[in-house]
Structure formats: C-alpha cells, structure tokens
Amino acid sequence: MNPIRVLVVDDSPTMRGLISLALRRDPAIAVVATASNPLTARDAIKEHNPDVITLDVEMPGMNGLDFLEKIVRLRPTPVIMVSNLTGAGTETAIEAMHIGAVDCIAKPAPGDAQPFAELPRMVKAAAGARVRPRATVVKAESDAKAPREPQRRPFIASYEPDGRLLAIGSSTGGVEALSELISGLPENCPPTVIVQHMPPDFTASLAARLDRLNAPKVSEAQDGDPIEVGRIYIAPGGARHLEVEDGHGLRCRLRAAPPVNGHSPSVDVLFTSVARTVKANAVGVILTGMGRDGAQGLLAMREAGAATIGQDEATSLIYGMPRAAFEVGAVERQLPLDRIANAVLVMTNLRGRQGREAKCHSQTS
Numbered sequence: 465m466n467p468i469r470v471l472v473v474d475d476s477p478t479m480r481g482l483i484s485l486a487l488r489r490d491p492a493i494a495v496v497a498t499a500s501n502p503l504t505a506r507d508a509i510k511e512h513n514p515d516v517i518t519l520d521v522e523m524p525g526m527n528g529l530d531f532l533e534k535i536v537r538l539r540p541t542p543v544i545m546v547s548n549l550t551g552a553g554t555e556t557a558i559e560a561m562h563i564g565a566v567d568c569i570a571k572p573a574p575g576d577a578q579p580f581a582e583l584p585r586m587v588k589a590a591a592g593a594r595v596r597p598r599a600t601v602v603k604a605e606s607d608a609k610a611p612r613e614p615q616r617r618p619f620i621a622s623y624e625p626d627g628r629l630l631a632i633g634s635s636t637g638g639v640e641a642l643s644e645l646i647s648g649l650p651e652n653c654p655p656t657v658i659v660q661h662m663p664p665d666f667t668a669s670l671a672a673r674l675d676r677l678n679a680p681k682v683s684e685a686q687d688g689d690p691i692e693v694g695r696i697y698i699a700p701g702g703a704r705h706l707e708v709e710d711g712h713g714l715r716c717r718l719r720a721a722p723p724v725n726g727h728s729p730s731v732d733v734l735f736t737s738v739a740r741t742v743k744a745n746a747v748g749v750i751l752t753g754m755g756r757d758g759a760q761g762l763l764a765m766r767e768a769g770a771a772t773i774g775q776d777e778a779t780s781l782i783y784g785m786p787r788a789a790f791e792v793g794a795v796e797r798q799l800p801l802d803r804i805a806n807a808v809l810v811m812t813n814l815r816g817r818q819g820r821e822a823k824c825h826s827q828t829s
Contacts, residue, residue, distance in 0.1 A: 467494040468591045471514040473505045473531075474498075474546060475523045479571065483518055483546070486580035493587055502526040509539060516590045518583070519565070521547045521556045529560055536564035542590035544583070546571060547666075554669040561639040562673075566590045566781060570663045589636045589754035593781045620650040625693050626814035629714065629746045630654045631738045631765070633731030635661040635753025637781025639670060641801055642751070643677070646696065648805025651679035654747070654812045656696040657708060657716065657738075659731045661753065664702040671698045689716040699729040707737035714742070725757035731785070735761025744769025747811050749804060750795070751775045753785035763794035771811050772796045773804055 470487055472495055474480045480498045487493045496512040499505035502525055509517070517535065521528040528545065535541055545568040547557040557568040567586050572579035630653075634641055638660045649656075662670065668684050674696070675682035683689075685697035685706055691714040699706035704718040706729045717737075724730035731750070735758060738746050748765040750758045752775055766772045774795035777783040779802070789795050799807055810816060 465492075467492055468587060469494055469496045469512065469515045470587055471496060471505065471508050471512060471517045472498040473500075473502075473517060473523070474520040475500050476520070479520065479546070482572065482579045483583065486583050487587065490584040493584055502531045505531070509535070509541070514541065516587050517541055517543045518546055518569075518587075519543050519560075521545055521553055521560065527556075529556060529563060532560055532563055532565060536595070540564075540595040542566045542593045542595055544569060544586055544590055549573070549665050551669070554666045555673070557666060558639060558669045558673050562643060564595065566593045566595070567636050568663070568666060570665065585754075586636075589782055589784075592754075593637065620652065620809075622813075622815060623650060623652060623809055624814040625652060625654045626812050627745060628654055628812045629691065629708065629738060629742050630656040630749070630808060630812070631708075631735055631746060632656065632658045632749045632751065633660075633735060633753075633758040633762070633785065634658070634751035635727075635731075635755065635757065635782075635785055637752035640781070641775065642670075643674065644801055645749070645751070645805050646674055646678050646680065646682070648802075649678070649680055649696075649809070652694050653680045653696070654808070655691045655693055655714070656680070657685070657691065657699075657706060657734060658696065659699045659706055659729045659734045659758075661727050661731075661757070662701045664700070667698050667701040674698075685716040685718065687716065687718040691715060699734065701729070703728050705729045705733040707733060708741050709737070710741050725755060727757050731758030732761035736764050739764035739768040739770065742768075742770070746770040747808055748772045749774075749808065750786050750789045751801075752780040752782050754782050755784050756788040758785050759788040759792050759794055762789045763792050766794050766796060773807060774798045775804065776800050 472483045484495045497508040543565045545557045545560040545565045547553040549570045671684045682696040707717045709717045774786040779800045
C-alpha cells in the first residue's frame with residue numbers, strides 16, 4: 465500500500481521541522497513537500513498532489529482561512545489546521561472546520577516532550593475523509609464571512625420537550641455535523657449533552673460559536689451543571705470525562721480518569737452513564753468520526769430502552785464511529801445528517817406523543 469502523501473504548510477521552519485519529524489516516524493506516511501507560504505504551497509499542491517495538507521492558521525501573504533477556502537473550492541483535499549492555543553487561534557481553527565478543514569491540532573507548548581504526537585493518527589483519518597463538493601461549502605463560507613448574527617430556529621410552540629435527554633457523540637468532521645444538527649433545534653430544545661473529540665481549549669471556542677449562531681444556549685459543561693431544557697452542554701477537551709448523574713435532578717459530572725478508546729472525554733463513557741442514569745428516557749445520536757468510541761455506549765443506551773440514531777455513510781465525513789455502532793446493533797435508525805434534528809424533535813415532542821396516544825386510544829375504543 466502506498467504511503468499517505470502529506471504537504472506541510474507553515475511559515476515557521478521550526479514548526480515545519482517538528483510536524484515533518486512527527487509524521488515521518490510513521491511508515492504509512494510520507495512528507496512529500498513543505499512550504500512556508502501560500503504561493504509555494506500552491507505550486508507544491510500542483511506538483512505533488514498530496515493526500516492530506518497540514519495548514520498553519522496564520523501565514524504571511526494570505527491567512528490560513530483564505531487559503532483553505534481556495535483549496536476547498538479549487539482542489540478539494542483533506543486539510544488539518546495547525547493552531548496556536550490562543551483564544552483567537554482556537555476560534556480561527558473552529559472557523560476553518562466550518563469552511564472545510566477536517567480536523568485541527570494545537571501547536572506544542574514549550575517543553576512538550578512529544579510534539580504533534582496525535583498528528584499521524586489524525587492524518588490517517590483525514591486521508592479517508594469525504595471532502596465536500598463545492599456546493600456544500602457555500603453556506604460555511606458565508607457563515608465565516610458574514611456578520612455574527614445568530615441563525616436561529618425560533619421557539620416552536622407546537623413542540624414541548626417530553627423530558628428525554630439528548631446525548632450526542634462525534635469526532636472527525638463533527639464540528640460541521642454538530643453545527644447542522646444544532647441549527648435544526650429550537651430554543652426550547654431537549655436538554656442535550658455532547659462529547660466532540662477535540663484538543664483542550666478548542667471546545668470553549670466551539671461552544672461559543674454554536675451559542676452565537678443558534679437558538680439554544682450552548683456552553684462548555686461545568687462540573688455540577690444542572691441539565692435543563694433549552695441548554696446544550698459540550699464536554700471540555702482534556703483529561704476529564706463527561707457523565708450524567710442524578711442528584712436532585714440530572715447534572716453534568718466531570719471526572720478525571722484515563723482515556724477510554726484513546727479519548728478523554730470519551731463518547732462511550734457519556735453514553736454508558738446515560739444508559740445507567742436515564743435508561744429509556746433518552747435519545748442517543750452518533751455522528752461522523754474515526755474509530756469505535758461510542759459504539760458500546762450507544763448499545764447500552766439501546767438495551768436500556770433509549771431511542772438511538774446513527775449518521776448514515778453518505779453524509780459522514782468519516783463513517784467510522786457510526787459504522788461501528790451500526791455493526792454492533794446499537795443503531796435503531798440510520799439517517800442522513802439533515803434529517804437527524806427533525807427526527808429528534810419528533811421523538812421528544814410531548815404534544816406529538818400525546819396526540820398519537822389519543823389517536824390510538826380512539827381507534828381501539
């Protein structure tokens with residue numbers, strides 16, 4: 465099998481060297497070229513036709529977002545953004561994933577013993593990604609460049625949450641998938657908890673963006689947060705797992721523990737806690753991502769009586785986590801991304817359920 469061909473684009477010689485060194489340690493990856501600016505990167509793309517590009521968020525001559533837009537529009541290629549851990553850097557990385565980047569990684573802190581240790585795994589995942597056609601990029605571009613006015617789905621008077629909890633797991637490609645799903649939820653959405661695999665410090669920017677652009681209140685989960693209607697809680701990236709506990713009502717619990725399936729927070733940990741605590745009073749959704757995290761937890765939810773949904777292959781950037789969940793029997797319904805939000809609202813609508821129950825009663829009377 466031919467190695468995955470990678471182009472490294474960064475204005476810093478030190479960063480180009482560190483990234484190249486980390487990638488060359490994996491025999492399945494070949495760094496075919498490096499570039500210090502968009503102009504030389506453009507020529508390298510034409511010459512080497514890389515399978516994956518790592519791209520610095522900030523470069524001279526043209527910033528990473530503008531160059532990314534040109535890549536997505538003119539020569540669709542999986543791109544991993546490399547970002548500083550500043551507030552501006554993480555926000556720009558989140559913007560990039562809305563435009564079309566498949567993942568992001570933070571530049572190492574001083575003294576980091578294993579800089580870019582996760583990058584080879586991310587490159588392998590990116591190489592198998594379905595990069596979106598131009599037609600599906602237009603909305604993301606306009607979102608990135610338009611004024612920051614929320615695109616809200618209004619309060620739905622005919623929708624009344626029936627008390628069920630919505631639990632969502634996602635990984636590579638999940639930023640865009642979550643954006644689409646959450647944009648379909650109204651201000652009075654079911655209480656929602658999410659694990660999105662992402663480096664520490666990036667989840668705060670993700671939550672802030674989703675909160676700004678959508679009707680429900682979106683925030684990073686804090687330990688002890690009460691889980692309420694109209695609220696969406698995203699697990700902080702880092703060394704803690706998000707669980708749901710019942711203590712005078714449902715609450716978020718952040719627990720320090722080793723990674724599960726290579727991840728902390730882990731989707732499996734969240735879903736398993738929902739199955740244990742909430743049982744049938746929940747809906748589980750597993751979205752795009754590499755690996756198997758979430759499959760066993762979603763199965764536990766289904767076995768506890770919860771409704772479960774998996775994103776279908778055609779709309780998944782990487783059909784890894786949804787496939788694994790489907791193969792173990794965890795997925796009750798497999799749906800394209802643009803139908804998942806409505807399916808959740810139908811499943812959790814007390815008014816709709818009461819109407820269906822009344823209709824069944826009249827038919828049997």
